[in-house]
Each structure stands twice: as structure tokens, then as C-alpha cells.
Amino acid sequence: MDQNNSLPPYAQGLASPQGAMTPGIPIFSPMMPYGTGLTPQPIQNTNSLSILEEQQRQQQQQQQQQQQQQQQQQQQQQQQQAVATAAVQQSTSQQTTQGTSGQAPQLFHSQTLTTAPLPGTTPLYPSPMTPMTPITPATPASESSGIVPQLQNIVSTVNLGCKLDLKTIALRARNAEYNPKRFAAVIMRIREPRTTALIFSSGKMVCTGAKSEEQSRLAARKYARVVQKLGFPAKFLDFKIQNMVGSCDVKFPIRLEGLVLTHQQFSSYEPELFPGLIYRMIKPRIVLLIFVSGKVVLTGAKVRAEIYEAFENIYPILKGFRKTT
Amino acid sequence: MPGRGRCPDCGSTELVEDSHYSQSQLVCSDCGCVVTEGVLTTTFSDEGNLREVTYSRSTGENEQVSRSQQQGLRRVRDLCRVLQLPPTFEDTAVAYYQQAYRHSGIRAARLQKKEVLVGCCVLITCRQHNWPLTMGAICTLLYADLDVFSSIYMQIVKLLGLDVPSLCLAELVKTYCSSFKLFQASPSVPAKYVEDKEKMLSRTLQLVELANETWLVTGRHPLPVITAATFLAWQSLQPADRLSCSLARFCKLANVDLPYPASSRLQELLAVLLRMAEQLAWLRVLRLDKRSVVKHIGDLLQHRHSLVRLAFRDGTAEVETRGQEPPAWGQGQREGEVGNNSLGLPQGKRPASPALLLPPCMLKPPKRICPAPPVSTVTGDENISDSEIEQYLRTPQEVRDFQRAQAARQAATSVPNPP
Numbered sequence: 252m253d254q255n256n257s258l259p260p261y262a263q264g265l266a267s268p269q270g271a272m273t274p275g276i277p278i279f280s281p282m283m284p285y286g287t288g289l290t291p292q293p294i295q296n297t298n299s300l301s302i303l304e305e306q307q308r309q310q311q312q313q314q315q316q317q318q319q320q321q322q323q324q325q326q327q328q329q330q331q332q333a334v335a336t337a338a339v340q341q342s343t344s345q346q347t348t349q350g351t352s353g354q355a356p357q358l359f360h361s362q363t364l365t366t367a368p369l370p371g372t373t374p375l376y377p378s379p380m381t382p383m384t385p386i387t388p389a390t391p392a393s394e395s396s397g398i399v400p401q402l403q404n405i406v407s408t409v410n411l412g413c414k415l416d417l418k419t420i421a422l423r424a425r426n427a428e429y430n431p432k433r434f435a436a437v438i439m440r441i442r443e444p445r446t447t448a449l450i451f452s453s454g455k456m457v458c459t460g461a462k463s464e465e466q467s468r469l470a471a472r473k474y475a476r477v478v479q480k481l482g483f484p485a486k487f488l489d490f491k492i493q494n495m496v497g498s499c500d501v502k503f504p505i506r507l508e509g510l511v512l513t514h515q516q517f518s519s520y521e522p523e524l525f526p527g528l529i530y531r532m533i534k535p536r537i538v539l540l541i542f543v544s545g546k547v548v549l550t551g552a553k554v555r556a557e558i559y560e561a562f563e564n565i566y567p568i569l570k571g572f573r574k575t576t
Numbered sequence: 577m578p579g580r581g582r583c584p585d586c587g588s589t590e591l592v593e594d595s596h597y598s599q600s601q602l603v604c605s606d607c608g609c610v611v612t613e614g615v616l617t618t619t620f621s622d623e624g625n626l627r628e629v630t631y632s633r634s635t636g637e638n639e640q641v642s643r644s645q646q647q648g649l650r651r652v653r654d655l656c657r658v659l660q661l662p663p664t665f666e667d668t669a670v671a672y673y674q675q676a677y678r679h680s681g682i683r684a685a686r687l688q689k690k691e692v693l694v695g696c697c698v699l700i701t702c703r704q705h706n707w708p709l710t711m712g713a714i715c716t717l718l719y720a721d722l723d724v725f726s727s728i729y730m731q732i733v734k735l736l737g738l739d740v741p742s743l744c745l746a747e748l749v750k751t752y753c754s755s756f757k758l759f760q761a762s763p764s765v766p767a768k769y770v771e772d773k774e775k776m777l778s779r780t781l782q783l784v785e786l787a788n789e790t791w792l793v794t795g796r797h798p799l800p801v802i803t804a805a806t807f808l809a810w811q812s813l814q815p816a817d818r819l820s821c822s823l824a825r826f827c828k829l830a831n832v833d834l835p836y837p838a839s840s841r842l843q844e845l846l847a848v849l850l851r852m853a854e855q856l857a858w859l860r861v862l863r864l865d866k867r868s869v870v871k872h873i874g875d876l877l878q879h880r881h882s883l884v885r886l887a888f889r890d891g892t893a894e895v896e897t898r899g900q901e902p903p904a905w906g907q908g909q910r911e912g913e914v915g916n917n918s919l920g921l922p923q924g925k926r927p928a929s930p931a932l933l934l935p936p937c938m939l940k941p942p943k944r945i946c947p948a949p950p951v952s953t954v955t956g957d958e959n960i961s962d963s964e965i966e967q968y969l970r971t972p973q974e975v976r977d978f979q980r981a982q983a984a985r986q987a988a989t990s991v992p993n994p995p
Contacts, residue, residue: 401949423975426968441968444954462949468956476965504935507794508742515739523711523743524726526795543795543935 396566400497400549400558404460405467408493411454411475412486420450423481439474446470450478454485457493464492464555495552499562501545506572510541514568530565537561541569585609644690645677651694655717659709665701672697676732692720692728699729703740708748710799745798749784752802753777756830758810765829768817771810779809782877783845789884790848791935792841800835803827804842812873819867844936851931852876852883888933 417437421429429437436449446460446467456474461467471490478485507528511520520528527548530539535557540548547565552558582589583604590605602611641649652673656666676682676693685693695714702709715725733740758765759773783805787793793801807826811818823842827834846866853859853869853876862868869876876883932939970978 422978423970424968425970425974439968443964463952463954465954465956466952469954469958469960472956473960473965476960477968480965480969504791504794504938511742519730519733520742521711521726521729522793522795523797524722524729542937543791544937 395563396501398499398501398562398566400499400547400562402462402495402497402555402558404494404496405462405464405492406457406459406494407461407464407467407471407491408455408457409471409475409490410486410488411450411456411478411483412488413454413484415450415452415454415478415483417450417452420478420481424477439477441470441473441477444470448474450474464495467492492553494550495555495558496548496550497552497558497562498546498548501547501566501569503545503569503573504543505541505545505569507541507543509572510568532561532564535560539565541565545569581611583607583609583611642683644687645674648673648677648690648694651691652697655694655698658717659698659702661698661702661707662705665698665705665707668704669697669701672700672736672738675736679735681735682732688720688724689728691718692725693732694718695720695725696729696732700733700738700740703743706741706744706747708744708751710743710748712799743798745784745788745793745802746781748798749781749802749805750777752799753780753806756806756832758830768814769821769829771813775813776806776809779813779873779877780806782880783809783873786848786877786880786884787841787845790888790933792844792848794935795937796841797835797837800838801841801845803832803835803838804845807838807842808845808870808873811870815871819870846870849873849876851887852880855883855886884933887930889930890933 417429417431417435420437420439421427424437424439426441427437427439434449436451439448439450440446441448444461444466446458448459448471449457456471458467458471458474461470468490472487475485475487507520507522510528510530511518514530517532518528518530527540527542530541532539536551537549537557538551539561540550547562547569549558549561552561581591583591583606586604586607586609588604588606591602591611592605594601594603599613601613603609604611649670652669653666656669673694676697682690682693695718699709699711699714701707711722711725711729714720715722718725732738753776754773756776758769758771758776761767761770780802784793784802787801787805804823807823810826811821821829823839824834843866846869849869850864850866853864853872856875856879859872859875864872
């Protein structure tokens with residue numbers, strides 16, 4: 252079958268790569284170059300900097316040590332499934348050392364290891380894990396990025412506490428649209444604060460578009476007042492902020508390929524699908540979209556502090572990729 | 577199973593239908609006695625000729641696997657064979673598919689999703705072995721949408737907790753370049769366009785590495801960059817004859833589809849090469865432009881590492897040194913702003929001061945100025961004036977008008993043949 256003739260541009264490359272029959276990469280070898288004499292630990296990839304991130308948080312609380320142990324278990328499970336990738340990753344990371352080589356010197360500080368030892372190992376050596384185990388880097392407690400993420404969108408929900416007749420609302424309100432064939436809710440908009448609300452017949456309402464928590468609450472109250480004036484016994488129950496989105500700019504370019512190599516467990520970078528890197532931070536549970544231009548979008552927060560905390564966590568990691576060309 | 581009879585040995589009613597390879601049997605689950613045996617089925621011609629049947633080809637394995645899963649596994653194997661992958665890939669991909677199938681969300685998914693899942697498993701296997709298979713290729717083979725593929729791919733990677741390495745650029749370059757039909761003369765390819773494969777491959781690789789170093793690859797689809805690099809490599813190997821050929825014509829000759837972003841990648845790559853050429857004294861005097869620089873690509877690539885260092889200064893350090901810009905070059909003072917990258921020609925003898933090494937998106941001026949949002953003093957508990965709410969309500973007259981208009985529209989649409 253002549254594969255290459257009739258396929259669209261992005262479908263090229265179906266012929267076998269040269270020399271692919273014998274890959275030449277030791278896919279299933281354990282790769283313990285330093286040979287500490289201990290049994291190979293589960294984590295045997297170049298994700299040493301992902302462990303770095305976990306250790307940064309260990310400076311703060313004990314509960315984060317427990318979290319790291321949970322993380323190890325997760326990594327163990329992942330390792331069982333993808334043991335081949337470890338060796339493959341090391342070989343590919345050697346090709347793109349630009350991103351990671353700048354990072355290594357920062358790691359070997361003479362600070363005591365603050366990790367709790369993994370169950371079943373005795374910490375005879377200062378680094379019982381991978382050879383490139385990062386010891387907690389010297390980030391001064393007072394150093395902060397000086398950049399504050401701006402909130403761009405708040406999504407909140409409230410229960411109006413009574414059944415609503417959407418047809419009446421759509422008829423008697425100026426700012427409402429209702430197309431039952433497309434969506435089973437009235438879409439209402441107000442000008443100040445500039446927001447949009449989805450009002451359902453059950454009495455539940457979703458309010459989106461506000462730039463701060465207070466504005467979201469005020470907007471939700473205004474929608475409830477409109478519904479009240481239309482003749483329904485609307486109340487204002489269980490107002491809750493469901494999601495907050497923030498964005499900021501670190502003002503320097505970021506090597507996304509390097510970041511995905513060092514923070515594999517958290518990052519997902521598929522340039523064929525999306526130009527940004529999707530970073531899923533564990534604590535706080537925030538998803539960050541990191542772009543090559545240095546712009547960062549943070550989402551998934553329930554409170555403002557989570558966005559600020561997430562940005563303070565990611566900023567030192569991004570700065571680590573700054574000095575590469 | 578009740579109602580099926582009793583076991584002659586122990587008298588229990590718990591009889592289970594089980595298969596021993598392809599022979600169906602009724603077995604007592606208490607004592608293990610075989611109550612009845614079915615006829616030995618000659619489903620496979622092998623068995624009819626008294627040859628052994630492997631377990632995977634017998635019905636024994638199929639008993640535990642649902643039909644849609646069987647179909648999916650068959651599709652995975654077929655896809656691996658179509659792509660001519662090594663045999664070990666097939667087993668890995670099948671294992672991933674089975675693993676995915678254990679999750680209830682996948683079992684209950686639509687058929688379209690299961691079909692795309694086949695492609696995802698094969699793609700993950702290829703990525704883990706550094707086999708350069710693009711998502712576009714898989715989507716074409718599966719007749720699937722890239723958006724659908726993308727959502728299922730992200731979901732399955734998260735669900736199975738897999739570590740999927742990035743697409744290996746070097747391998748992709750080798751495979752993609754080899755697919756260009758330029759290495760032999762043919763009726764459509766004149767002799768002067770034919771090129772040696774090894775030379776073209778090595779030069780393309782160097783150009784792609786250069787693009788990677790100068791921020792042209794990060795965040796973008798890899799394939800258009802490789803197309804542009806291949807074109808430049810091909811042109812530069814025999815510029816006298818090939819400068820007249822355009823990118824579109826080149827792709828047509830080589831029987832390769834031209835990806836849309838390739839022309840803009842080509843311009844970006846040429847701009848980088850021009851900047852590098854400014855640093856070489858003997859090229860500076862030639863006052864090169866985007867066409868003439870192609871003739872010197874060989875020289876530029878030979879010294880690319882030092883030229884890039886000379887031609888560009890670290891854009892990432894720009895923020896820090898903006899205030900303390902060393903007055904080493906008089907022209908340096910002019911480029912105080914980040915992103916001020918003028919493509920003006922150098923004045924005579926001195927090389928142009930280094931441009932910022934930044935991704936193209938940071939070099940372009942911002943499309944719209946984002947004003948800082950005004951600090952709002954909203955507390956959320958303010959009084960809401962009635963007048964403000966009244967503006968959002970229709971007056972009774974408006975309601976009547978609206979209802980009349982709606983009724984008229986209904987009447988108009990319900991009449992089949994309006995006069």
C-alpha cells in the first residue's frame with residue numbers, strides 16, 4: 252500500500268524510521284548509573300525536579316510529607332505501567348540538555364535532606380533515590396515574584412429556592428434569551444457588573460463573567476432581584492463560588508520542552524494539539540496553562556489564595572528555565 | 577444455574593456453563609464433575625486437521641472478552657500491521673487497550689470513542705519507543721477528527737496515569753524527509769532537482785536544530801517547521817537552479833502536502849539566517865536579502881553555534897538588565913524596550929547589535945493594549961436600587977407588542993405557501 256501519496260500533510264512519516272528494527276536503546280535496563288548499592292528505587296527517571304517541587308513544600312508542613320508518600324505510590328503505579336519510558340526519557344533528555352543542564356547546578360546545595368525516608372529503605376546515603384536527587388534548593392523565604400495574578404473570571408452558583416417559569420421570564424425581561432431547543436435555561440445579562448447568568452427552571456442559577464468574588468455576589472443578587480420583580484418568590488440561598496480563573500505574565504520566554512521533561516508527572520505538553528503546557532499542580536489543586544511567551548493562566552481555584560499560592564509555587568520553577576538559549 | 581438439572585455426583589443445582597478450549601461443557605461448580613459435554617466444534621480449520629490451536633485463537637479466551645473489546649483489539653493489531661510497526665509494539669498497544677477497557681467509563685463509551693481509543697493506544701506505544709508517528713497521521717487513518725482524538729487522548733493518558741514522552745523531532749525529520757520524492761529523477765522531477773538523500777537529511781536536521789534553538793519550534797506544530805527546513809536545505813544545496821522554485825511547487829514536486837503554517841515558518845527561519853549572516857564580515861558587505869541568503873546557508877550552518885551567540889542576546893535576561901544595559905555598543909541603547917527588534921540593515925562596518933532571542937510571539941507588538949483593571953470597591957452587599965432593576969424589565973406595552981410579533985411569526989411559518 253502506497254501510504255505516502257494520498258495522505259494530508261500531517262499524515263506524513265508513515266515509513267519506518269531508519270534503524271528502527273533494533274532500537275539500540277536499552278529499554279528495559281534499570282539505569283542506575285551511580286550504583287549506590289541499594290535496591291533500585293521505584294523512581295528511576297529524570298523527574299528529579301518533580302521531586303524538587305514536592306520537597307519545596309516539605310519545608311512548610313508535615314502533612315506535605317505524607318502527601319509525598321502518596322505521590323511515590325502514584326509514581327510506583329505509573330512506573331509499573333510505563334517502565335520503558337524511563338530509559339527512553341533519559342535518552343531523549345540527553346538530546347535536549349539545554350533545558351535541564353541549567354537546572355542541575357542549583358540543586359546540589361549543602362542542606363540537609365528533609366524528605367522522610369521511603370518505607371523500606373534506610374537512608375544510609377544522603378540521596379537514597381535517584382542520583383540527581385535534589386536537595387531542597389536555597390530559595391530564601393522572603394523572595395517572592397512581585398507579580399500578582401489578575402482574576403479574569405469567577406463562576407458562582409446560587410439557589411433561588413423556587414420553581415421558575417422560563418417562558419414568562421423570557422417574555423417579560425429585556426435582557427433574557429431562551430431557546431429551549433438549544434439549551435434548557437434562560438440566558439440573562441446585566442451591564443453592571445458585566446456578567447451572564449444561566450437560570451434554570453429548577454430555580455438554580457449560574458453566574459459567570461465577574462472579575463472578583465464581591466462582584467459575583469452582587470451580580471447574583473441583582474439577577475435574583477430581577478427574578479423577584481418578575482413575580483417569583485426568589486430567595487438567595489447557598490451562594491458558592493465554583494471556579495476562579497486568573498492570569499499573569501512572567502515576562503520571559505519559557506522552554507516548554509524542558510519543563511515537560513523535568514516535571515513529567517504534572518505536565519502535559521502536546522504541541523500538535525495545543526501550544527501551551529498544561530501543568531496540574533497537586534497542592535493547591537490548580538491547573539496552569541503555561542505558554543512560551545511567559546503568560547500563565549491559572550484555573551480551578553475556589554478561593555483567591557489558591558491562585559496566588561499556585562503562582563508562587565510555579566514561579567521559581569519557571570525561573571529555573573530562564574537562563575537557557 | 578437453577579433449572580438446568582442436578583449434578584449426578586453431589587446433587588447440587590449449581591451448574592455452570594464453561595468451555596474447555598472450544599468444547600463447551602456443563603460443569604458442577606461444587607464438585608467439578610462434568611455433567612455434559614458439547615460436540616467438539618471445528619470452528620478453526622486447524623483443529624479439523626488435528627493441529628494445535630493456540631489459546632488466543634480458541635474460544636476460551638473470547639468467553640471473557642466482550643465482542644466490542646474483541647473488535648477493538650483486532651483493530652489495534654490491524655493498525656499496527658498497517659503502520660508496519662515492529663511486533664513488540666502490537667503487544668504493548670493491545671495491553672494498553674485492555675487496560676483502558678477495565679475502566680467503566682471506557683466500557684460504556686460510544687463506538688466512535690472506542691474507535692479513536694484504538695489510535696490512542698497505538699500512538700502511545702509509538703511515542704514510548706520513539707517512533708515518530710504524528711497525531712495527524714493516526715487521525716487520517718482512523719477517519720477521526722483531531723478534536724475528538726485530542727479529548728480522548730488526554731483522557732486516556734490521565735486515566736491510565738501514563739508517561740508519554742514528546743514526539744522525537746530527529747526521528748520525525750528522518751522519516752518525513754525520506755518521504756519526499758526527490759531522490760530519483762522521474763517525469764515530474766527534472767534532473768537538476770534531484771538531490772542526495774543523506775546530504776539533504778543532514779542539512780535539514782541542522783536547520784531544525786537551529787530553529788529549535790531560536791524559539792521557532794516551541795509551542796508550534798513540529799511538521800511545518802520541518803517542511804520549511806527541508807525546502808531551505810534542498811534549495812541551498814544547488815541554489816543556482818533551485819532558487820526559482822517556490823515552496824508550494826517544491827511540495828508538489830516531492831509529492832508531499834504543504835502544511836499551511838510552513839510558509840510563515842520559512843519566513844521566520846530566513847529572518848534568523850539573515851541575522852546570523854550579519855555577523856560574518858564577508859556576508860555583511862553583500863547586503864543579503866531573503867533570497868540571496870539561501871546561497872550561503874551552508875556556511876552559516878557550519879558556524880551556527882557561534883553565530884547564534886553573536887547575533888542574538890539572551891532575551892530572557894532582558895528584563896533584569898534593562899536598567900543596567902552596558903554601553904558597549906552605541907546602538908544598544910536604542911533597543912531598550914523588550915521586543916524592539918528592528919530588521920534595519922547595519923550601518924556599514926560595525927555588525928548590528930544583537931537582537932533579542934525571543935519566540936516570535938514575544939517579538940510582535942501586542943495586538944491590543946490590556947488596561948489594568950480598575951480597582952473595584954464592590955463589597956457584594958450593597959443596596960440594589962429599584963430603578964436599576966426596572967431597566968431590565970419590559971413594560972406591559974412592550975410585552976403585548978412582543979407577544980403580537982411572536983404570534984404573527986408563528987402564523988407566517990405555519991402557512992405552507994405564503995402568497
